[in-house]
Amino acid sequence: MSTPYAALILEDRVHGSLYTDTQVFADEMDRIFRRGWVFVGHDSEIPKSGDWVTRQVGRESVIMVRDRGGAIHVLANRCAHRGNRLCWRERGNGNSFQCIYHGWTFGLDGSLRAVSHKAGFDRDRAEMPLDRAGQVGLHRGFVFANMSGDAGTLADHLGAGGRDLIDRLCDLSPTGNIRLSAGWIGHRVESNWKMWPESDSDGYHLDFVHASMLRAQPDNYYHDTVIGGESANVSRAVDHGRGHTELDLRPSYSRELAWLGVGRDRVGAYCDALEARHGKARAERLLWDGPPHGFIFPNLFLGEVNIARIDPLDVGSMVHAHTVIQLEDVDDALNRRLLRQSEAALGPASFIVPDDAIIAERMQLGFQGLRPPASGSSASGGWIDLSRGRAREQRQPDGTRVGHVSDETTNRAFWHHYRHVMESRA
Amino acid sequence: MSATELATARPLLVPEPLRREIEAFLYLEARLADESRYAEWEKLVADDMHYWVPKGAADYDPAERLSYINDNRPRLATRIRQLMTGVRHAQTPPSPMRRIVSNIEVLAIDDVAGTYTVGSNFVLYELAVQSGATLRVWPGRVTHRLRRVGGELRMSQKIVELVTATAPQWNMAFLI
Ligand code: FES
Numbered sequence: 185m186s187t188p189y190a191a192l193i194l195e196d197r198v199h200g201s202l203y204t205d206t207q208v209f210a211d212e213m214d215r216i217f218r219r220g221w222v223f224v225g226h227d228s229e230i231p232k233s234g235d236w237v238t239r240q241v242g243r244e245s246v247i248m249v250r251d252r253g254g255a256i257h258v259l260a261n262r263c264a265h266r267g268n269r270l271c272w273r274e275r276g277n278g279n280s281f282q283c284i285y286h287g288w289t290f291g292l293d294g295s296l297r298a299v300s301h302k303a304g305f306d307r308d309r310a311e312m313p314l315d316r317a318g319q320v321g322l323h324r325g326f327v328f329a330n331m332s333g334d335a336g337t338l339a340d341h342l343g344a345g346g347r348d349l350i351d352r353l354c355d356l357s358p359t360g361n362i363r364l365s366a367g368w369i370g371h372r373v374e375s376n377w378k379m380w381p382e383s384d385s386d387g388y389h390l391d392f393v394h395a396s397m398l399r400a401q402p403d404n405y406y407h408d409t410v411i412g413g414e415s416a417n418v419s420r421a422v423d424h425g426r427g428h429t430e431l432d433l434r435p436s437y438s439r440e441l442a443w444l445g446v447g448r449d450r451v452g453a454y455c456d457a458l459e460a461r462h463g464k465a466r467a468e469r470l471l472w473d474g475p476p477h478g479f480i481f482p483n484l485f486l487g488e489v490n491i492a493r494i495d496p497l498d499v500g501s502m503v504h505a506h507t508v509i510q511l512e513d514v515d516d517a518l519n520r521r522l523l524r525q526s527e528a529a530l531g532p533a534s535f536i537v538p539d540d541a542i543i544a545e546r547m548q549l550g551f552q553g554l555r556p557p558a559s560g561s562s563a564s565g566g567w568i569d570l571s572r573g574r575a576r577e578q579r580q581p582d583g584t585r586v587g588h589v590s591d592e593t594t595n596r597a598f599w600h601h602y603r604h605v606m607e608s609r610a
Numbered sequence: 611m612s613a614t615e616l617a618t619a620r621p622l623l624v625p626e627p628l629r630r631e632i633e634a635f636l637y638l639e640a641r642l643a644d645e646s647r648y649a650e651w652e653k654l655v656a657d658d659m660h661y662w663v664p665k666g667a668a669d670y671d672p673a674e675r676l677s678y679i680n681d682n683r684p685r686l687a688t689r690i691r692q693l694m695t696g697v698r699h700a701q702t703p704p705s706p707m708r709r710i711v712s713n714i715e716v717l718a719i720d721d722v723a724g725t726y727t728v729g730s731n732f733v734l735y736e737l738a739v740q741s742g743a744t745l746r747v748w749p750g751r752v753t754h755r756l757r758r759v760g761g762e763l764r765m766s767q768k769i770v771e772l773v774t775a776t777a778p779q780w781n782m783a784f785l786i
Pocket residue numbers: 263264265266267268283284285286287288
C-alpha cells in the first residue's frame with residue numbers, strides 16, 4: 185500500500201510516523217535522494233586531475249572525481265562487472281580506478297578502459313562504463329548531482345533563494361572562491377535524517393537546547409541574533425521556496441564582524457581585500473552581514489562558516505558531516521580562527537550540535553510505535569504541531585515567506601516542498 | 611619528539627617510585643573522567659594544556675585540519691564550564707562510564723623541560739543514558755605529557771587517538 189503523504193502532511197502539522205516508517209524512508213531515498221538534486225561536495229576538494237573523494241548520494245556510494253580535462257564526474261562506487269566497491273578510502277588520486285576483484289580498469293570519466301584476460305569477454309567495452317549520476321551541476325564550486333538524470337536544471341532547483349545563500353557565503357572570500365580543505369568530521373546520530381533540515385533551521389530552540397553553550401560562552405553571537413526576547417529580536421525565519429530555508433540573522437548583528445567574534449583591528453588586511461574586490465559599500469555590507477544560516481533541500485546546511493551535509497543511513501540513523509570554509513588570499517590566522525570556531529560549534533564533541541543530536545534522538549524515540557492514522561482521521565495521536573507564527577508570517581514581493589526568527593516558517597517550508605516532491609514523483 | 615618517533619620509541623625504564631607515581635596519575639585522571647568529576651579533573655590540568663582528539667592518527671597539524679577536540683587551556687575551561695552548567699543536555703545526566711587503562715609506557719623524558727611523555731591504551735565503556743541508553747565502546751590510545759607543578763604531576767597534553775577515529779562518532783560530550 186502506498187503511503188498517503190497528503191494525509192500525513194498538513195500545512196500546520198505532520199505525523200510522527202514519517203520519521204519511523206521504513207516504507208517512507210525507501211520512498212525518500214528514491215524520490216528525493218535519487219531523483220532529485222543532492223549536494224555532493226565542492227570542487228576545491230578535488231583541485232587536481234585524478235583527485236577523488238567518496239561520498240554518498242542517498243544510500244548509494246559515489247566517487248566525485250576530476251578528469252584530465254578538469255571536468256567533474258559523479259560515478260557509482262561500484263564496479264560495472266560484478267559490483268565490487270572500487271574506492272574504500274575517503275579520498276585519493278590516480279589515473280584510473282582498478283577493481284581488485286578481477287582487475288577491470290575504469291577511466292576517470294567512468295569509461296571501461298581495460299578488461300583482464302580479454303579473449304573470453306565478448307561485449308563492447310563502450311557499453312560497460314560505471315553507472316553515473318544522470319546530472320551533475322555546479323554553483324560557485326558547490327557540486328550537486330542526481331542519479332536519475334530527470335530532475336530539471338540545478339538553477340531551477342536552487343532558485344534565486346538557494347543561489348543567493350551560496351553567493352553570500354562565497355562573496356566573503358577575497359577571490360570569490362571558498363575552499364573546503366579542512367576535512368570532514370562525521371557525527372553519527374540515531375535519528376531520522378529529517379530532524380536536521382528542521383533543527384538546523386529552527387530559531388525557536390536556542391535558549392533551551394543551547395542554554396549551556398550560551399552560559400559558557402557569554403560572547404557568542406547567538407545571544408544577539410536568536411535570543412533576546414520575542415519582541416526585541418529582529419532576526420527572521422525565511423522560506424525561500426523549494427524547501428530552502430534561512431534564519432536571517434543580519435538584522436540583529438549589532439556591529440560589523442560580529443559573526444567572526446573580532447573587530448576590524450584584528451583582520452584589517454582581510455577587510456581591505458574585500459573592499460578591493462567589492463568596493464567600499466558592498467564590502468562593509470558583507471562584513472556586517474556575515475555568512476548566511478540556511479538549509480538547501482534536502483541535505484546541505486550552510487551554518488555561517490560551516491558546511492554540513494546530511495547522510496541518511498537508515499530510517500533511524502544518519503551522519504551529520506561538517507567542514508569549515510577556508511577563504512582564499514587571507515592570512516593563515518584568519519582561516520585558523522574559522523577552524524577553531526567550527527570546532528566549537530559542530531561535531532560530536534562541540535559545544536552546540538551534540539545537544540541538538542540528543543533532541544533528535546529523543547524525538548526519534550518518541551515516535552517509536554506510531555502508525556499512520558487511518559485515512560481522513562486527524563484525531564488520533566502522534567501529530568507534530570508546526571503552526572507557530574502562521575498568522576504573522578508574510579509573503580514578500582520576491583515570493584519568499586518571512587516570519588519571526590522563532591516561527592516555524594522554516595519547518596513548514598521544508599514539509600511543504602517535501603510533500604510536493606513525494607507526491608509528484610510517486 | 612614527533613608522533614612517528616614516539617610511535618616507534620622503545621619504552622624507558624624509570625625508577626619504580628616514579629613509575630608508580632605516573633601510573634597513579636593516569637588512573638586518577640581516568641577515574642575522575644569516568645565519574646564526570648569535572649572540577650577535580652580540571653585540577654590535573656597545567657596552564658599550557660593541549661587536549662586533542664584528532665580525526666584519524668595524530669599525524670597532522672590541527673591548525674589546518676578539523677579535529678573532534680582541539681582545546682587549548684581557555685577552550686578546555688569553556689568545555690568544563692559548559693559541562694558544569696547542569697544543562698549540557700548531551701551529558702545530562704552524565705553517562706555512566708568506566709575505562710580500562712593499560713599498556714602504560716614512558717616513551718620520553720625531557721630533563722630540561724621536566725616532562726614525561728607517557729603512552730597508554732584504553733577501552734572506555736559508556737552508557738548513553740541521555741537518549742537510547744545504548745552501551746558505546748570507545749577504544750583508543752592516549753599520549754599524555756606530564757609535568758611537575760609545585761611538586762605534583764599535571765598534564766600539559768592529552769592526545770586521544772581513537773581506533774574509530776576515521777569513522778563518524780556518536781556524541782562525545784564527556785571527557786574522553
Ligand atoms: S567485480 Fe570488478 S572486475 Fe569483477
